[in-house]
Amino acid sequence: MVSATFYIFSIFAVASLxxxxxxxxxxxxxxxxxxxxxxxxxxFGLLRAPFLALGQLVIFTGGMVAILLIGIxxxxxxxxxQITNSKKHITGNSWYKILSLFFLLTxxxxxxxxxxxxxxxxxxxxxxxxxxxxxWPVVVFILLMFLAALLSAVYFLKKDEQITNxx
Amino acid sequence: MLFAVCYxxxxxxxxxxxxLILFTFGVYGVLTSKHxxxxxxxxxxxxxxANLLIGAFAAYNKINAALGQAFIVVVWAVSIAxxxxxxxxxxxxxxxxxxxxIDELRELKH
Numbered sequence: 001m002v003s004a005t006f007y008i009f010s011i012f013a014v015a016s017l018x019x020x021x022x023x024x025x026x027x028x029x030x031x032x033x034x035x036x037x038x039x040x041x042x043x044f045g046l047l048r049a050p051f052l053a054l055g056q057l058v059i060f061t062g063g064m065v066a067i068l069l070i071g072i073x074x075x076x077x078x079x080x081x082q083i084t085n086s087k088k089h090i091t092g093n094s095w096y097k098i099l100s101l102f103f104l105l106t107x108x109x110x111x112x113x114x115x116x117x118x119x120x121x122x123x124x125x126x127x128x129x130x131x132x133x134x135x136w137p138v139v140v141f142i143l144l145m146f147l148a149a150l151l152s153a154v155y156f157l158k159k160d161e162q163i164t165n166x167x
Numbered sequence: 168m169l170f171a172v173c174y175x176x177x178x179x180x181x182x183x184x185x186x187l188i189l190f191t192f193g194v195y196g197v198l199t200s201k202h203x204x205x206x207x208x209x210x211x212x213x214x215x216x217a218n219l220l221i222g223a224f225a226a227y228n229k230i231n232a233a234l235g236q237a238f239i240v241v242v243w244a245v246s247i248a249x250x251x252x253x254x255x256x257x258x259x260x261x262x263x264x265x266x267x268x269i270d271e272l273r274e275l276k277h
Contacts, residue, residue: 006181010185013185013189014188014189014192017189017192017193017196017212018192020196020208020209020212021192021195021196021199021200021209026202026204026205029204029205029208030208033208033211033212036212036215037215040215040218040219043182043185043219043222044219044222047182047222047223047225047226048226049222049225049226049236051236052222052236052239052240055240055243059243059247060211060215060243060246063247064211064246064247064250067250067251067254068204068208068250068254071254071255071257071258072204072257075257075258075261075262076261077204077257077258077261077267126232126233127233127236127237127240129233130233130234130236130237131237131240135237138241142241142244142245145244145245145248146244146247146248148248149247149248149249149251149252150251152251152252152255153251153252153254153255154255156252156255156256156258156259157255157258157259159259
């Protein structure tokens with residue numbers, strides 16, 4: 001199960017975290033965080049868990065990174081000019097080549113996993129049975145937690161609006 | 168049989184070691200970063216490292232592998248709820264104090 005792919009992507013994971021730690025720009029940190037999340041999705045693919053790999057890509061690399069970027073850009077923490085400069089910086093130096101290599105490797109691994117026979121040792125049906133059959137109270141609890149999180153977010157933003165109006 | 172056990176052990180050990188390295192990076196990032204959102208990113212790195220460890224154990228557990236994956240889905244849900252609250256809190260602090268540097272926020276408290 002552990003192959004050369006595992007070691008190559010381990011190095012990429014550690015490198016992306018190191019770059020995330022070193023960078024001063026918040027947009028760069030989020031970009032390297034997205035790369036790290038893609039690598040974690042590949043590891044789930046290598047562990048023969050395609051459902052988790054897809055979930056990781058859709059929920060985290062898509063959803064969470066988008067929430068973070070929209071949040072920081074709309075609140076004014078990072079201006080449009082800084083985002084444009086970040087884009088120039090990322091695409092303008094040698095890191096662009098390393099990122100290209102990473103995405104090429106990701107594509108090759110994805111193709112290999114897609115065409116490999118018996119990749120799903122665990123049917124998604126079993127997972128659904130666990131979630132919606134055995135542990136359905138946990139799912140209900142998760143839904144309530146989502147509701148609480150959304151209400152808290154609305155509360156904070158309303159409070160922020162009140163402060164702005166008082167000023 | 169012994170070879171199979173050793174092979175399985177080595178494979179699992181690789182994932183355990185990688186998860187520990189990633190988790191250590193996360194802890195180091197949380198302890199050294201000054202930016203509130205960067206601290207949050209490293210908290211998510213720690214969560215991802217823990218998820219990878221659970222995923223590896225679930226993959227090598229042939230009796231009930233779905234349980235581990237279901238647990239990871241629950242952790243995802245907690246993590247996303249956490250993100251929503253954290254981003255809203257960061258925006259609130261930014262609008263109120265004009266900074267999300269934790270050292271400056273600590274000074275504002277006094």
